[in-house]
Amino acid sequence: MVLLEIKSISYRVKEKEIFSGLSLSVEPGEVHAILGKNGTGKSTLAYLVMGCEGYIPTTGEILFDGKAINHLLLHERAKLGITMAWQEPVRFEGISVREYLTLKNKEIDPSKYLEMAGLYPGLYLNRMMDNTLSGGERKRIELASVVALDPRLVILDEPDSGIDMLSIRDILNVITVFKENGASVILITHREEIAIIADKASEICNGKIICSGAPVKVTQYYKTRKCEVCAGEECTFV
Amino acid sequence: MSELDELLKSFGEAGGDQSILANTAFAHLAASGHKILSRRAVKGIELDTVESDKGISATVRLLKGTRLLNPVHLCFGVLHRSGIQEINMRVNFEKDSQASFIAHCIFPKAEKVKHIMDAVIHIGENATMRYSEIHYHGIYGGIEVYPKARIIIGKNGRYFTDFLLINGLVGKLMIDYGVEVGENGVAELIARVFGHATDNILIKDKVALNGVNSKGLIKTRVAIENNAQAQVIGVTEGNARGARGHVDCMEIVKDNAIAKAIPLVKVSNSLAKVTHEAAIGSVDKKQLDTLMAHGLAPEEAVDVIVRGILK
Ligand SMILES: Nc1ncnc2c1ncn2[C@@H]1O[C@H](COP(=O)(O)OP(=O)(O)OP(=O)(O)O)[C@@H](O)[C@H]1O
Numbered sequence: 001m002v003l004l005e006i007k008s009i010s011y012r013v014k015e016k017e018i019f020s021g022l023s024l025s026v027e028p029g030e031v032h033a034i035l036g037k038n039g040t041g042k043s044t045l046a047y048l049v050m051g052c053e054g055y056i057p058t059t060g061e062i063l064f065d066g067k068a069i070n071h072l073l074l075h076e077r078a079k080l081g082i083t084m085a086w087q088e089p090v091r092f093e094g095i096s097v098r099e100y101l102t103l104k105n106k107e108i109d110p111s112k113y114l115e116m117a118g119l120y121p122g123l124y125l126n127r128m129m130d131n132t133l134s135g136g137e138r139k140r141i142e143l144a145s146v147v148a149l150d151p152r153l154v155i156l157d158e159p160d161s162g163i164d165m166l167s168i169r170d171i172l173n174v175i176t177v178f179k180e181n182g183a184s185v186i187l188i189t190h191r192e193e194i195a196i197i198a199d200k201a202s203e204i205c206n207g208k209i210i211c212s213g214a215p216v217k218v219t220q221y222y223k224t225r226k227c228e229v230c231a232g233e234e235c236t237f238v
Numbered sequence: 239m240s241e242l243d244e245l246l247k248s249f250g251e252a253g254g255d256q257s258i259l260a261n262t263a264f265a266h267l268a269a270s271g272h273k274i275l276s277r278r279a280v281k282g283i284e285l286d287t288v289e290s291d292k293g294i295s296a297t298v299r300l301l302k303g304t305r306l307l308n309p310v311h312l313c314f315g316v317l318h319r320s321g322i323q324e325i326n327m328r329v330n331f332e333k334d335s336q337a338s339f340i341a342h343c344i345f346p347k348a349e350k351v352k353h354i355m356d357a358v359i360h361i362g363e364n365a366t367m368r369y370s371e372i373h374y375h376g377i378y379g380g381i382e383v384y385p386k387a388r389i390i391i392g393k394n395g396r397y398f399t400d401f402l403l404i405n406g407l408v409g410k411l412m413i414d415y416g417v418e419v420g421e422n423g424v425a426e427l428i429a430r431v432f433g434h435a436t437d438n439i440l441i442k443d444k445v446a447l448n449g450v451n452s453k454g455l456i457k458t459r460v461a462i463e464n465n466a467q468a469q470v471i472g473v474t475e476g477n478a479r480g481a482r483g484h485v486d487c488m489e490i491v492k493d494n495a496i497a498k499a500i501p502l503v504k505v506s507n508s509l510a511k512v513t514h515e516a517a518i519g520s521v522d523k524k525q526l527d528t529l530m531a532h533g534l535a536p537e538e539a540v541d542v543i544v545r546g547i548l549k
């Protein structure tokens with residue numbers, strides 16, 4: 001059984017072909033790490049799955065639960081249980097952390113989720129979601145908020161960026177919570193210690209998945225590969 | 239029902255705390271149209287009022303060194319469908335005094351109502367005034383509001399104002415505030431307005447930083463929808479050494495509404511610094527996407543963002 005199936009999608013912005021026939025599938029409850037150099041299209045892939053405006057594959061299909069979703073709008077996909085935490089989460093004026101965490105579901109206990117993301121609720125619940133939060137604090141709140149949504153599929157775009165080295169276990173903790181809840185996770189990351197806790201990993205290069213399999217194997221491949229500026233030669237390897 | 243009861247009823251319906259006027263620990267002044275309905279002074283504050291054929295005049299004096307713990311409530315309104323109310327206020331905060339004022343302006347049935355506020359406020363040395371003005375307009379949009387104030391801030395004086403009009407139709411709103419800030423003084427002017435239908439909004443704030451090391455902030459948050467129009471003019475002058483001013487204007491526009499922002503910055507002393515930022519546009523797309531990814535419908539998401547900005 002497959003929860004998310006990306007079938008040979010292509011996508012281009014202006015003159016740049018970002019994906020040319022990329023395929024990927026994620027099973028229910030699977031944590032799938034995505035690796036790739038800067039600018040290979042990891043965030044773009046996240047937007048395509050989430051359905052951000054303007055992100056519709058030129059060819060190919062995205063299936064969720066066996067149904068094509070590539071023409072559904074973002075909020076319609078969210079209704080199906082898809083959500084994401086942005087690489088650089090946006091700030092909000094006049095919305096407190098408490099309100100933010102309970103936007104959708106007023107019944108939940110926001111403290112529980114802040115704690116999961118390593119934040120002390122007493123210090124944060126009444127803070128504003130504006131630029132008085134540090135980058136790392138904002139990222140943690142975003143993680144807490146997506147856990148609170150109890151999604152079926154969550155895309156975490158570099159959840160570890162901006163998080164101090166000693167707190168990586170908070171991120172691992174959040175990923176474990178998703179797993180326990182039976183959610184599938186697409187985990188975009190540059191860090192090996194995060195990637196290896198995934199069930200599976202894939203590397204994007206030159207518009208395609210060039211290597212897929214056990215995280216240990218894929219991270220190893222990613223590190224030892226000679227290709228620095230991929231011109232497609234090395235990366236035809238699958 | 240007496241006129242005061244009726245004013246209080248509208249006040250309560252708009253979310254106000256009706257018991258405030260009965261509380262002897264709070265100074266207040268309540269006027270409906272041209273009539274003064276109720277007033278109370280507390281220790282340290284002198285309140286003189288006169289009724290005229292168009293409205294009322296009030297002179298408020300906060301005596302030297304007085305620090306009021308409870309805010310002074312001003313309750314002004316026109317309860318009829320048509321009418322005019324002109325309020326003349328002369329306010330003097332003497333040296334070292336400190337108090338907050340909350341003005342509730344209530345026009346629940348306005349179809350053809352004009353409310354004019356003309357205030358001259360002196361903030362003495364080391365004195366601090368906080369002034370919030372909250373408007374409750376009805377759903378008919380037949381109201382014109384002209385809040386005009388001239389504020390003179392003395393050495394180390396501080397003046398904070400917050401104008402809020404987010405309930406009901408705005409009608410026509412023409413704010414005109416001018417502040418002169420003395421040495422080490424602080425002026426902070428915030429206005430938050432939500433316009434709909436054919437509302438017409440003009441917010442003109444001027445801060446002249448005349449004193450050494452004086453500081454000024456003009457912050458405006460406006461959301462407009464349907465065919466409403468808004469124009470925000472923020473003028474800051476840096477006229478003395480160490481003066482620091484900032485103008486921060488954000489307008490969110492929906493439907494056919496039209497917004498303009500004119501931040502005007504003038505610096506006449508090379509050791510003064512004034513900055514400005516203005517953002518006009520529809521709701522931020524990334525904010526919208528984020529809230530929708532959190533399960534909100536598009537309209538709900540817009541509402542959360544707009545309410546947040548006006549908060
Ligand atoms: N609107 C656009 N116009 C032109 N190029 C774009 C646009 N959007 C994205 N790109 C380019 O597409 C490529 C993929 O961007 P994307 O943000 O998906 O990369 P990424 O893999 O997430 O990188 P990083 O590791 O730095 O986060 C980049 O080269 C980027 O410059």
Ligand SMILES: [Mg+2]
Pocket residue numbers: 042043044087157
């Ligand atoms: Mg990225």
